[in-house]
Amino acid sequence: MFFVADLAKTIxxxxxxxxxxxxxxxxxxxxxSKDRLSLLGAAAIGVILVYAVAMFLNTRFQLGSSGIVLxxxxxxxxxxxxxxxxxxxxxxxQNPIYRWFGVYDLTLDSAGSSDTELILPAVREDVVAELRxxxxxxxxxxxxxTPPSSDQxxxxxxxxxxxxxxxxxxxxxxxxxxxxSAFGALETQGWTERALDSVxxxxxxxxxxxxxFDLIVFALVGVTIVLALIILLSIASSxxxxxxxxxxxxxxxxxxxxxxxxxxxxxxxxxKAQVISVVRGLxxxxxxxxxxxxxxxxxxxxxxKGEFVIPLVGDAQLGRIVGGVLDVNATGFLRRQGNGAFLPxxxxxxxxxWRIYGWLPALSAGLSIAxxxxxxxxxxxxxxxxxxxxxxxxxxxxxxxxxxxxxxxxALRQGFLGERIDVFLWRKMQFVALKETPFLARHGxxxxxxxxxxxxRRLPFVPRELAVxxxxxxxxxxxxxxxxxx
Amino acid sequence: xxxxxxxxxVAPETLPTVADxxxxxxxxxxxxxxxxxxxxxxxxxxxxFTILVASGRLPPDRVALASAILVIVFVAMLLHAVLAAxxxxxxxRQHDVLFRSGLFFRTVTAxxxxxxxxxxxxxxxxxxxxxLATLQVFTAGGxxxxxxxxxxxxxxxxxxxxxxxxQIGHES
Numbered sequence: 238m239f240f241v242a243d244l245a246k247t248i249x250x251x252x253x254x255x256x257x258x259x260x261x262x263x264x265x266x267x268x269x270s271k272d273r274l275s276l277l278g279a280a281a282i283g284v285i286l287v288y289a290v291a292m293f294l295n296t297r298f299q300l301g302s303s304g305i306v307l308x309x310x311x312x313x314x315x316x317x318x319x320x321x322x323x324x325x326x327x328x329x330x331q332n333p334i335y336r337w338f339g340v341y342d343l344t345l346d347s348a349g350s351s352d353t354e355l356i357l358p359a360v361r362e363d364v365v366a367e368l369r370x371x372x373x374x375x376x377x378x379x380x381x382x383t384p385p386s387s388d389q390x391x392x393x394x395x396x397x398x399x400x401x402x403x404x405x406x407x408x409x410x411x412x413x414x415x416x417x418s419a420f421g422a423l424e425t426q427g428w429t430e431r432a433l434d435s436v437x438x439x440x441x442x443x444x445x446x447x448x449x450f451d452l453i454v455f456a457l458v459g460v461t462i463v464l465a466l467i468i469l470l471s472i473a474s475s476x477x478x479x480x481x482x483x484x485x486x487x488x489x490x491x492x493x494x495x496x497x498x499x500x501x502x503x504x505x506x507x508x509k510a511q512v513i514s515v516v517r518g519l520x521x522x523x524x525x526x527x528x529x530x531x532x533x534x535x536x537x538x539x540x541x542k543g544e545f546v547i548p549l550v551g552d553a554q555l556g557r558i559v560g561g562v563l564d565v566n567a568t569g570f571l572r573r574q575g576n577g578a579f580l581p582x583x584x585x586x587x588x589x590x591w592r593i594y595g596w597l598p599a600l601s602a603g604l605s606i607a608x609x610x611x612x613x614x615x616x617x618x619x620x621x622x623x624x625x626x627x628x629x630x631x632x633x634x635x636x637x638x639x640x641x642x643x644x645x646x647x648a649l650r651q652g653f654l655g656e657r658i659d660v661f662l663w664r665k666m667q668f669v670a671l672k673e674t675p676f677l678a679r680h681g682x683x684x685x686x687x688x689x690x691x692x693x694r695r696l697p698f699v700p701r702e703l704a705v706x707x708x709x710x711x712x713x714x715x716x717x718x719x720x721x722x723x
Numbered sequence: 724x725x726x727x728x729x730x731x732x733v734a735p736e737t738l739p740t741v742a743d744x745x746x747x748x749x750x751x752x753x754x755x756x757x758x759x760x761x762x763x764x765x766x767x768x769x770x771x772f773t774i775l776v777a778s779g780r781l782p783p784d785r786v787a788l789a790s791a792i793l794v795i796v797f798v799a800m801l802l803h804a805v806l807a808a809x810x811x812x813x814x815x816r817q818h819d820v821l822f823r824s825g826l827f828f829r830t831v832t833a834x835x836x837x838x839x840x841x842x843x844x845x846x847x848x849x850x851x852x853x854x855l856a857t858l859q860v861f862t863a864g865g866x867x868x869x870x871x872x873x874x875x876x877x878x879x880x881x882x883x884x885x886x887x888x889x890q891i892g893h894e895s
Contacts, residue, residue, distance in 0.1 A: 671830065716819060
């Protein structure tokens with residue numbers, strides 16, 4: 238059973254990689270005759286089959302008492318040893334072919350570099366159950382094994398939620414890129430020049446009103462179509478990834494199951510969560526929902542998408558899930574109404590950003606306009622417009638910055654239109670640093686850096702005295718904690 | 724296990740602040756090491772500059788100005804390096820290691836001992852010449868070493884490493 242599923246998968250995986258060089262080869266040697274095509278196809282399938290069988294015969298794994306051993310490879314062989322206590326998470330994925338055969342791909346994340354994870358291809362359900370039982374005995378020898386029947390379903394998402402995820406996805410930002418290239422295409426056809434010509438005061442009476450009107454209608458229709466396509470694509474991809482999303486509370490771990498064709502089961506051992514990010518974009522705010530990403534120690538970049546994602550959470554569930562994962566009680570600040578609980582950072586953040594991104598460009602623009610004689614006087618307008626605009630942008634960013642200190646940790650909020658809240662536990666911290674620049678030192682401010690095994694975050698422009706106290710609080714919590722941080 | 728764990732509240736006001744720490748200066752020879760490092764750098768730049776002048780790519784009337792700028796930049800760099808080296812200091816407490824650096828952009832980093840993954844004592848050729856060592860402390864939080872204390876006497880470096888290793892073993 239393994240064999241066929243593994244084989245089918247290998248073929249599917251290699252199909253795309255093989256088709257391109259084949260076409261290139263055929264094109265270069267001349268002729269796409271039917272004979273040659275079928276001959277090459279047969280040869281390719283033969284090679285894949287032989288390789289897949291060899292891979293299958295050479296891949297062996299063993300569940301030992303303290304860890305897993307995996308031997309694999311046809312030509313260059315390798316052996317991977319992974320101790321159970323190093324395992325961060327156990328994830329399953331099952332595509333339609335696998336579902337037919339009742340097998341899973343089992344991925345084990347380990348703490349350490351991102352590429353040391355171990356994949357057991359096409360394993361049966363009883364192997365998964367056995368591994369789970371082994372992990373339970375290693376991780377928590379005291380707590381008894383909780384049978385799946387007592388699982389609490391924390392969250393279940395339906396088709397409407399998929400649409401919600403789709404429209405609030407950050408992928409809509411791709412829209413801007415597409416729009417940019419669309420304008421590029423317009424440019425090459427001279428449309429923008431015509432548009433510019435028609436709005437220039439000197440030639441306004443030369444251009445007919447009709448052409449301008451046509452252009453605007455054309456642009457509007459184009460933008461609408463692209464926007465609709467992007468949203469549709471985004472909705473489709475949320476169905477693809479999160480269809481029938483289900484989050485279960487198994488006391489020591491959260492388990493999520495989702496997927497349209499390939500069903501993924503992700504496990505989050507609760508003790509191992511490092512940082513939780515609550516993301517609320519503009520649309521999220523409008524829908525009164527949030528996206529949650531739980532980061533684990535896996536050596537991956539913190540700014541990347543979280544490894545354990547809960548795509549859509551209502552306000553009521555938010556506190557419960559975050560509280561459950563981090564084992565903290567007070568999570569009221571996460572509610573949208575609780576936003577007032579966040580303390581602001583110094584307004585000098587706004588001033589320094591405005592100086593760097595507002596004044597400096599405005600000054601250089603003003604200088605270059607002054608030094609060039611031939612330019613229109615209207616260009617001077619850029620300077621005040623940019624000064625006002627940048628002031629507004631950074632005031633808004635400053636408004637979004639905030640921090641909330643609670644018993645066990647700190648929450649940092651930032652954003653522009655939307656917002657993102659990162660919740661840290663002091664005892665999960667790796668190290669802490671205070672940084673100050675001459676500007677900050679002059680005003681008694683500094684940055685506080687907090688580093689966890691899942692990445693670093695900075696709380697900028699806070700009073701020095703407070704930052705020192707927070708750093709000390711973090712150090713005391715870390716140094717007195719007898720709980721495992723990983 | 725869970726019965727013995729206690730977590731009494733701590734009033735932040737009563738904690739020793741970073742400002743009260745007994746900072747240990749680096750070995751005086753470290754300044755010599757920094758100066759030699761900068762001199763080597765300057766020698767490299769000087770060689771490049773000489774080649775530039777000899778090949779005639781630099782207009783002869785600009786040579787004086789260019790060398791003046793080079794010398795000023797070098798002196799400023801040297802001054803900055805020496806002053807920054809004098810400001811660098813470390814502190815080892817019962818539960819953490821601290822390091823401060825930076826002349827204009829100042830940083831104080833604190834690494835709790837129970838988060839340290841491993842410790843390295845690094846001695847480059849120049850450091851060996853000055854009988855100095857760099858102590859590098861690694862946690863799971865960063866990509867490189869998260870705290871690195873240069874300019875330690877060899878004996879002091881080994882001492883610190885032993886102390887930290889001992890504490891790590893003790894704490895975990």
